[in-house]
Each structure stands twice: as C-alpha cells, then as structure tokens.
Amino acid sequence: MAAPSATPRHDATSSPTGSISTPLVGRRFQVGNVECLGQRLCEPCSHLERLTTRGTLRELIHRGGLRADVLSDGEVTTGELIETID
Numbered sequence: 719m720a721a722p723s724a725t726p727r728h729d730a731t732s733s734p735t736g737s738i739s740t741p742l743v744g745r746r747f748q749v750g751n752v753e754c755l756g757q758r759l760c761e762p763c764s765h766l767e768r769l770t771t772r773g774t775l776r777e778l779i780h781r782g783g784l785r786a787d788v789l790s791d792g793e794v795t796t797g798e799l800i801e802t803i804d
Contacts, residue, residue, distance in 0.1 A: 739784035746803040752792035757785045
C-alpha cells in the first residue's frame, strides 16, 4: 500500500444510484481502516470531452467522485464501508 501522499488520486467506491460524494465534502470519514478528509467534488473537465464524444461531460456532472486527503496509512479493499467520523 502506498503512503498517503504517494498517489495523487484515491478512488474508493461508487454508488449505483448516484453520488455518495457530496455529503462527504468537508467531513472526516473512514474507508476500511484508512481515515480521510473530503475536500471537494471531482467534476469532469472539458479535456475529457475532447478525448471522448460530445455530451460526455454533461452526463458526468456531479458524478466524478470526491477529492480527499488521506490522513492515515492503512488498507482499503473492494466492498469496504464508508463511515463518517464526525
């Protein structure tokens, strides 16, 4: 497992019914035994649409995930629950 600062992006999970990211902005949460702090939503950019097809950006608004700081070392495996700490 990489140290918290070793990788620029940390993807944890997604929801089939929509974004679970929004309620985590500004909050501390835990995935597995790793503590994180939600910083901001990760909105798609126009560069993505230039690489794919017209309309891609519109379909991904508010579904790009969450940018978060990783505050502790640990391990995250598929299917881990996300629990808020505060």
